[in-house]
Amino acid sequence: MPETTPDPSGSIPDPGLARLNRLSPEELRTELAQCLDVDRWVRTLADEAPFDDRARLLARADELARAVTADEVATALARHPRIGEKAEGEDTEASWSRGEQSAFAADTDDASTRVQRIFTYAQGEYEGRFGQIYLVCASGRTGRELLADLVARLDNDPETELAVVGDELRGIAGLRLVKLLEAT
Secondary structure, three states: OOOOOOOOOOOOOOHHHHHHHHOOHHHHHHHHHOOOOOHHHHHHHHHOOOOOOHHHHHHHHHHHHOOOOHHHHHHHHOOOOOOOOOOOOOOHHHHHHHHHOOOOOOOOOHHHHHHHHHHHHHHHHHHHHHOOOOOOOOOOOOHHHHHHHHHHHOOOOHHHHHHHHHHHHHHHHHHHHHHHHHOO
């Protein structure tokens, strides 16, 4: 295995960060939009490239995602499939979405199938109440965990739910940005 040679500043090279830094501005914006489809977030992060530190990039991305507006949430939701629906396409974002939701449909026993049916019903209730899809950072969470979260969120008022959805988008964006950095 080749040795990792520190750069002159004494830090260990970060190949994922170097890959992002080599992208053209347009390519970088395209990749960032797969993490969070909010033009302001994408544009601001891309304008701050090149990035000199992974931790600072992740912290800045999180900071910008905390300021997502109601209109930006609506735009970002348009790119997310409902929980339980497979994302269409073969692009990176669709692949990530399928992976993030994989635990939801992984169990096929009778109890899990009932949970999924109840979830589908509750998801319809959520959409009727809030006028948007139920969005959650589903990565690694079971159907039962997602159902409990969904049922609890049905009690939210619209303003509270908007804040929760913003936090969920921020969480998804953070996970996906790490995936971008890990891609070589």
